[in-house]
Amino acid sequence: MSLRTHRQAIIEQARITSQEYTLQAPLKERTWFKVGGKADLLIHTQEHTKIARVMALAHQYAVPLFFLGDGSNLVISDEGIEGIVIDTQALSAHQTPTRLTNDRIKAPAGILMEQLVLWSVEQQLEGLTPFYGLPGTLGGALFMNARCYDAEMADILVDITILNERGEREVIPFKPEQWEYKVSPLQHRLALVIEATLSLKASTQSIEALRQHAQSFKDDRTQKGHFAYPCGGSTFKNNRAFGKPSGQIIDGCSLKGYAIGGASVSQFHANIVINQNNAKASEIYQLVAHIKDEVLRQTGHMLEPEVLFVGRNFPLL
Ligand SMILES: Cc1cc2nc3c(=O)[nH]c(=O)nc-3n(C[C@H](O)[C@H](O)[C@H](O)COP(=O)(O)OP(=O)(O)OC[C@H]3O[C@@H](n4cnc5c(N)ncnc54)[C@H](O)[C@@H]3O)c2cc1C
Known part of the structure; x- marks a missing residue:
């Protein structure tokens, strides 16, 4: 067939x-x-x-x-x-988060992180505010173990409910040894996250103070130019062994502003590749491959892409 x-x-x-x-x-x-x-x-x-x-x-x-x-x-x-x-x-369209206990919540995987953060603020809970301004859904943030302002999803995770590759429901409890910087166990198997339990903290701050605190993180991103062009956030992971963040390493190789077709290395942050002018996916791919090769040639460091290349005819980078 x-x-x-x-x-x-x-x-x-x-x-x-x-x-x-x-x-x-x-x-x-x-x-x-x-x-x-x-x-x-x-x-x-x-x-x-x-x-x-x-x-x-x-x-x-x-x-x-x-x-x-x-x-x-x-x-x-x-x-x-x-x-x-x-x-x-x-x-997840018609599902909403629920408060299980004083400090535990359950949320559907397809909810946008921004909506989830605002909901947690209304509940006077702390723990999610640094994620305000992070694009994407809860499921994506768990898959990527998203990290924002020194907070990562693994810090607040209790368990994840998935449908496994045969469509069976499974609950995966959080095991610290399976989670690292930008690594989650979801990256090693076919599993659809449908909901997750998170551990937050009942706050003594007012809802308004929490809302302002959350907003300060988004404002910082806006001010840094994160939302100025279509992009995927950080192009490469950071690697402590290299002694500097990837952005500084790429900048040190004089790649800021380097462009292939409509894709270019942004002027405001060397670790952000942007779609500046109707780029094709193939141009973003070529640019990311070029940055990787050039950084290796000039510094000996092998950068690891954080953005994911998905679909037909993308050779592994
Ligand atoms: C402007 C900008 C700023 C960013 N800043 C940051 C940042 O500060 N920190 C950071 O970590 N990331 C950052 N990112 C990257 C991105 O926002 C995160 O990786 C985000 O968590 C991805 O979520 P998503 O729903 O968009 O996932 P997608 O991009 O749609 O998918 C990413 C991966 O997750 C998988 N996935 C998604 N949902 C599920 C699910 N329910 N079950 C199983 N797998 C699933 C997909 O299959 C895919 O493999 C940024 C991106 C942008 C555009």
């Missing part, structure tokens, strides 16, 4: 209705870089049972699956993504 036939079988057997999927779905506007082609099949249902069935069938027919959060850490190939893309924001 061809991929196309498998796809049709999955739609029918999971009982996905016509409003719940799009064939050849454009993804460009679903990414912060504003690049990328189409998903062969994008599923945007809110029903977890249907997604569980899709995952089981995709596993059975060996059809590739990809989970799309808010697309803030992705460069999606100009040739699109093969197989099935699951829209995690749609899956």
